[in-house]
Amino acid sequence: MKTITKFALIVLGLALGAGALGAQPALTGPQILQRVEEKGGIGGTEGDLISDVKFEIVGKDKKTATNEFRFFSKRKKGEPDRFLVAFVKPDDVRGTLFLSIKPAGKEADLWLYLPALGIVKQLVNAQERKGSFAGSNLSFEDLGSGFKYSEDYNADERVAEEKIKIGDKEYTTYVLMLRVKKEKERIEDYPVRKLWVEKSEFVVLKGEAYNKANRLETVFEALALGKFENNTVADRVQIRNVLDGSQTTVGFLTRKRPGQALSDDLFDPNNLKNLKIDDLLKL
Amino acid sequence: MTRRFAAWIVDHPFWVIGVILSFTALFAGAIPSIRFEQDFEAFLPQDDPAVIALQRAEERYGDQKLFMVAIETDDTIFKPSTLTKIKEMEELFEQIPEVDEVRGPTNSQVIHGTETAITISVALPEIPTTPEELEAYKERVLEDRLLRGFVISEDGKAAGVLIRLKPAAAETVDVVNRVLEIAERYQGPERIYVGGMPRFNQFIAESMRKDLTVLFPVIALVIVMVLYLSFNSWRGIVLPLATVILSAIWEVGTMGFLGAPFTPFSFIAPIVLMAVGTAYGIHILNKYYEEAQNHRRSRREILIETISKMLSPTAMAALTTLAGFLALLSSTLWPQRDFGVYTGIGVVYAALLALTFIPAVLARLPLPRSERRSLLARWLQGGAGLPGLTRFIERAPVAILVVAALAASGWAVGLPRLRIETSVKEFLGKGHPVTEALDVLERHFGGSLRTAIEIDLGMRDGLKEPAVLKKILALQEFLETLPGVHRTMSITNLVRELHQKFHADDPNYYMIPDDRKLISQLLLLFTFQGGSLGQMALTDFSAGEVLISMEWISSTQMSKLVAEIQKYLDERFGPTATASALLTSDGSPIQIEAEQVGTVPVYARLMEQIRENQIWSLLTSVSASWLIVSLLMGSVIAGLLCIVPLVLTILTEFGLMAYLDLPLDMSTMMIGSIAIGIGIDYAIHFIERYRHEFAQDGERRRALEQTLARTGAGIGYNALALTLGFGVLWLSTFKGLNIFGSLVALTMVVSALSTFTVIPAILLLWRPGFLKNRRIHGRPTPT
Incomplete structure (x- = not known):
């Protein structure tokens, strides 16, 4: 399955992102992109966050697979972003853990714990963000750490405006064109991306990615929006590969702030084998 | 009227x-x-079980045909210049919209395991610039069982880029042309070949177009020549x-x-x-x-x-x-x-x-x-021509019949040796670019043809059951003992590889684990890191394919192979097979179905059909011709007499093929019908004229002389036109059609000769009843 897409991930992050920023008149493309990136990755905003997420994956063979996870994220200024994924369903992989620690400006370090073997392994992925999260159209590393579009792309100065309808409600969006930087052409699958950014809170509602043959390959769409801590967030998003027909629908079942700060033990690679899924679900 | x-x-x-x-x-x-x-x-027929199985497999797993670009070098592919070419080609192939997946030595996934870490990465993200980097890459790919022999030859002298087309890719000929264009751009000093079924089909399509443009003017020229000689x-x-x-x-x-x-x-x-x-x-x-x-x-x-x-x-x-x-x-x-x-x-x-x-x-x-009078007419009507032939027949009718009978018996004895099969290599001929590509694929990558067996559990995650995987592994081991099969690949290869890698690359762990959860978690690891299961498993792991890489063997061998595999599947996977009684890890029974779904069963089926059709079409055309002639001439005996040259011709043709070890293939199989359809004309013209001449005075010798002198010339011109006309097929791009053209040309000669000799000899020795019934008046004189 062709993997995706940085923009989809940041959008996911934005779906949880907090801190509404007031819309400003006559913003340029790079300025809008900066606002978008200030929202962070899937780990969400600053602080600790726990989310229960369901993935419905439809392969290009039209068969479906469903996975449920609990995400733990810890973001603090000046410290690496930390992100733990605990597999809840299906039963065969229940208790499997993935840990991501991403120092600012560096690639994330990843660890895997397989309960069936009781072994922790560091995952080294030279493919750079191309990993497919649980066989979905999402990449694990990006999901964990988030990333910056501006590292790989330049946004066009001029932006158009368009209206997008989600459910019954219509949203006004900036249409942002991103073009890959010369030095990133070799590693980036999508030379051109297009983002529809909601004007008032800079939430990305839709995205398109065009491949090297200049054909639309991947489409991201927010299917349902909700509120978290007074900010607009996407409750359901869909990432679709229009060329092979595969798609992943991500539903956020719950989002919550933990009653007390998440322990650093949760994000310690040496402690992964001591974490029990039932305990994690009680948090 | x-x-x-x-x-x-x-x-x-x-x-x-x-x-x-x-x-x-x-x-x-x-x-x-x-x-x-x-x-x-x-x-x-689209309702043929083999076709239905193939179409269903293509819907579920994508294109089932092997399509590969092979890059062959004299020394090694592990050079920056060659690797750059391979990487660029892979990228260009990926940009072709109809291409689903491209897998080659630089973009394939490599799994590497140590005590502390697992790496799943593309084999070559950047072209190595130092000898150390080159050596590390070489070691990485040659040690990988999922790559060695599949996209890198064992000796490191050749690389293969596998291209999988989207099932909906309507016009594969255009796609292959684009792949050929790209390959041509990078040709030299490396030798680049494009092989596999899509390339074969593209060649057939291109050759048909080319042949039509060449053969039309040539046959027109041949006809002009024959007509000039005749008239x-x-x-x-x-x-x-x-x-x-x-x-x-x-x-x-x-x-x-x-x-x-x-x-x-x-x-x-x-x-x-x-x-x-x-x-x-x-x-x-x-x-x-x-x-x-x-x-x-x-x-x-x-x-x-x-x-x-x-x-x-x-x-x-x-x-x-x-x-x-x-x-x-x-x-x-x-x-x-x-x-x-x-x-x-x-x-x-x-x-x-x-x-x-x-x-x-x-x-x-x-x-x-x-x-x-034309040159040919003068020769035919001269002393050495038809009159000479008449004298010869009159002198030795018995000898002619004896020789014909001996020849027919001789040819008939050889018939059991006739091979009925189609070989792509024989059809295209040695030294042909497509054949050469097949040879390269077979030499370096264990096969130029791919087929598959689908294992369907009908239940989500069924392919993660250890018992199922072990059964698939046993199937693979059996398949690899069959002649023509070089290697197999399935999810068992991946699971074993992951198991080993997760245990610090210890070869002792190259085995199917007994724990279903471990298998699930290993596969999760693989997909998490961007690993593609491709045809090995559906998204829900309810079914997957065992891929078989094999030589492009002859159709007979294919049929045999398909039958042997089917026997194994019936015994081990069939509904009544006791060995198929498997249980899941939690004790539930598993329904496991295995079916041959690839191109080989379709190809074998096609050949079986052609073989069956050949016998039927021969019998039908002989019977129909006999019936028509009998009806039109009002005599069953006349009909039988017309068939005598045909029988001799068919025996000669098939006997000769048997002795020359030429196979009866998809093109030569139509010769029988053509020989009958055309060859009987000579006999009809001859007997009609003889009948007319005989009715004049009942004098057999005069009737024969007149018939040969008048109708013989027409038959001669006709036979020459047909012989040279079919001879034009020598110019076809297909070696199979060259043989076909030669054999039909031979058929025309034998048919005409039999008409000129055997029928007159019979008529000189025997006066069949239908000659007496003839009314001279009121019937047109034949040519």
């Missing part, structure tokens, strides 16, 4: 020519819409030639109107028609010149006489030829049926046009001033 028809044509030449030209314009308009169909799986006059050349060209346009136009494509079976139909159809023009002109020698009659009378006398034998000849071709209707393969039907229709067109167009034009031309 006959005379009224003839008179109308002669009295309304402009009408006749005008109507014919109008129809020609109409038919010509439909020709550009004809498409080319070269995909062999499309030739089988030595402009009208003798132009009129029969125009007739066959017009009939070929009508035939192809009919195909266009009815939406019939050109296939490797049917694209030679217009070429065959031009060779066959010339006969009608030849016989009519031959008669016209004969009648024109009597100058006491007007041009109108001569033409009416010619048409009246030629209508019956021409119709009879056309009908028997039509019957021969229509015998192919018994085939279950529509391309063979198409060939039979459209060539048959073309024959009717050719006969109709010869009876109308030629007299209509002659009606506007002055009578020939005097007989200008």
Whole structure:
């Protein structure tokens, strides 16, 4: 399955992102992109966050697979972003853990714990963000750490405006064109991306990615929006590969702030084998 | 009635020519819409189980055909320049919209395991610049069981880039052309080959187009030559030639109107028609010149006489030829049926046009001033020609029959040795780029052909059950013992590889774990890191394919292979197989189904059908020809007599093929029907004339001399036209068609010789009853 897409991930992050920023008149493309990136990755905003997420994956063979996870994220200024994924369903992989620690400006370090073997392994992925999260159209590393579009792309100065309808409600969006930087052409699958950014809170509602043959390959769409801590967030998003027909629908079942700060033990690679899924679900 | 028809044509030449030209314009308009169909799986009935299985597999897993670009070097591919080429080609192939997946030595996934870490990455993200980096890359890929022998040869001298097309890719010929263009750009010093079924199909399509453009003018030239040798006059050349060209346009136009494509079976139909159809023009002109020698009659009378006398034998000849071709209707393969039907229709067109167009034009031309005997006519009618042959037959009829019987027995003895099979390599010939590519793929990557077995559990995650995986592994081990099979690949290879890598690359762990959860978690690890399961498993792990890489073996071997695999599947996976009683980890029974779904079962099925069809089409065409001749001549014996040369011809043809070890393949299999359809014409013309001459005075020797002198020349011209006409197929790009052309040409010679010798010998020794029943008056004189 062709993997995706940085923009989809940041959008996911934005779906949880907090801190509404007031819309400003006559913003340029790079300025809008900066606002978008200030929202962070899937780990969400600053602080600790726990989310229960369901993935419905439809392969290009039209068969479906469903996975449920609990995400733990810890973001603090000046410290690496930390992100733990605990597999809840299906039963065969229940208790499997993935840990991501991403120092600012560096690639994330990843660890895997397989309960069936009781072994922790560091995952080294030279493919750079191309990993497919649980066989979905999402990449694990990006999901964990988030990333910056501006590292790989330049946004066009001029932006158009368009209206997008989600459910019954219509949203006004900036249409942002991103073009890959010369030095990133070799590693980036999508030379051109297009983002529809909601004007008032800079939430990305839709995205398109065009491949090297200049054909639309991947489409991201927010299917349902909700509120978290007074900010607009996407409750359901869909990432679709229009060329092979595969798609992943991500539903956020719950989002919550933990009653007390998440322990650093949760994000310690040496402690992964001591974490029990039932305990994690009680948090 | 006959005379009224003839008179109308002669009295309304402009009408006749005008109507014919109008129809020609109409038919010509439909020709550009004809498409080319070269995909062999499309030739089988679409409800054939093998086709249904293949189509379902393509829907579920994507394209099932092996399509590979091989890069061969003299030393090693582990050089920056070569690796750069490979990487660039991989990227360019990926950009072709119809391409689903590209897997090669630089973009394949490599799994690497140590005590503390697991790495799953693309094999070569950046081109190495230092010897150390090169060495590290070489070690990485050559140690990987999922790459070594699949995309990198064991000796490191060749690399393979596998290209998987999207199932919906309608026009694979264009895709292959683009791949060929890219490969050509990077050619040298490395040798780059493009091989596999799509390349083979593209070659067939291109060759059909090329052959048509080359063969048409060449056969026209051959016909001109034969007509010049036969008639030595402009009208003798132009009129029969125009007739066959017009009939070929009508035939192809009919195909266009009815939406019939050109296939490797049917694209030679217009070429065959031009060779066959010339006969009608030849016989009519031959008669016209004969009648024109009597100058006491007007041009109108001569033409009416010619048409009246030629209508019956021409119709009879056309009908028997039509019957021969229509015998192919018994085939279950529509391309063979198409060939039979459209060539048959073309024959009717050719006969109709010869009876109308030629007299209509002659009606506007002055009578020939005097007989200008051609070179061939002078030779045929000279002492060494037909008169000499007559004397020989009169002297030794018994010897002729004995020799014919001995020859027939000799050929018949060889028949059991006749191979009935199709080999792509034999069809294309050695040294052909497509054949060379197949050889390279077989030499370095264990096969040029891919087929598959689908394992369907009918339950989510069924492929993660250890018992299932072990059963699949046993199947793979069995498959790899079969001749022609080089290697297999399935999810078991991946699970074993992951298991080993997760245990610090310890080879002792290259095995299927007994724990279902561990298998699930290993596979999760793989997919998490961007690993693609491709055809090994569906998204829900309810089913997957065992891929088999094999040589492009002959059709007989393929059929045998398919049968052996099926036997194993029936025994181990069938519903009644005790060995199939598996349990899941939690004790539930597993329903496991295994089915051959790849291209090989389809190919084997195609060959089986062709083989069955051959016997039926031979029997049908012989019976139909005998029946038609018997009915038209009013004698069963006459019908049998006409078949004698055919039997001799078929025995000679198949016997010779057996002794020369030429296989009866998809092209040569149609020879039987063609030989019968065309060859019987000689006998019909001969016996009709002999019957007429014999009825004059009951004198056998005189009847024979007259028949050979008059009809013999026409048969001679006809046989020459057909022999040289089919000989044109020597220029075809297909070696199979070269052989086909030669054999049909031989058929025409043997058929004519048998007619000239065996039938007269029989008639000299025996006076069959049908000769006595003949009423001379009121029947037209045959040519």
